[in-house]
Amino acid sequence: MIRSKVSKRYAKALLSLGQEEGQFEAYGRDLRGFTGFCAQHSEFRQVISSMVFPVADRKKILQFILEKSDFSATVKNFLYLLLDKNRIGAIEEITAYYESLTDNLSNFARAEIITPMPLKDEALERLEKVLEEMTSKKVKMQVKEDKSLIGGIVVKIGDLVLDGSLKAQINGLKESLKRGGIS
Numbered sequence: 001m002i003r004s005k006v007s008k009r010y011a012k013a014l015l016s017l018g019q020e021e022g023q024f025e026a027y028g029r030d031l032r033g034f035t036g037f038c039a040q041h042s043e044f045r046q047v048i049s050s051m052v053f054p055v056a057d058r059k060k061i062l063q064f065i066l067e068k069s070d071f072s073a074t075v076k077n078f079l080y081l082l083l084d085k086n087r088i089g090a091i092e093e094i095t096a097y098y099e100s101l102t103d104n105l106s107n108f109a110r111a112e113i114i115t116p117m118p119l120k121d122e123a124l125e126r127l128e129k130v131l132e133e134m135t136s137k138k139v140k141m142q143v144k145e146d147k148s149l150i151g152g153i154v155v156k157i158g159d160l161v162l163d164g165s166l167k168a169q170i171n172g173l174k175e176s177l178k179r180g181g182i183s
Contacts, residue, residue, distance in 0.1 A: 007093040014078050014094075015101050023072065028102050030075040035095040037065070049089035059083055109137040114144050114154040116165075131157065 018024030038045040082088040131139045152165035
């Protein structure tokens with residue numbers, strides 16, 4: 001809970017700077033790039049976020065990596081600040097919240113689409129149109145496959161989950177039968 005509040009505070013601060021400088025989208029790309037680098041290089045992430053190592057040593061390692069990047073000076077300074085305040089370990093959470101804030105500013109909604117098999121392009125286009133009408137926002141869709149669904153589709157937009165999968169319908173039927181005394 002505390003980490004979440006802190007992450008939101010840092011994300012809001014960077015967004016505020018980004019808005020003042022007209023660079024909030026570029027800062028988001030830089031954050032995603034750094035977060036992706038951390039995900040690919042878990043040893044790096046562990047070292048820079050571990051308080052076992054002196055801050056000066058961790059800062060040298062971070063500096064070495066950031067010098068090779070084309071991140072903006074503001075984002076680099078932001079990452080140094082996170083390191084100094086021992087918050088660099090929350091970079092994924094900060095980045096996720098930053099993205100949700102920028103999505104709201106840009107009138108975007110992120111939708112996770114889960115299907116048992118790939119959808120045809122025309123079906124994806126229709127789904128995107130329906131979701132845009134439903135949310136009154138431009139929708140960025142991420143499609144994932146999950147063979148355990150059997151059939152149907154699951155759509156997640158923020159806290160809203162629309163589960164039209166056969167698996168959910170079967171589970172719902174089982175629960176209804178249990179409540180009715182049939183096992």
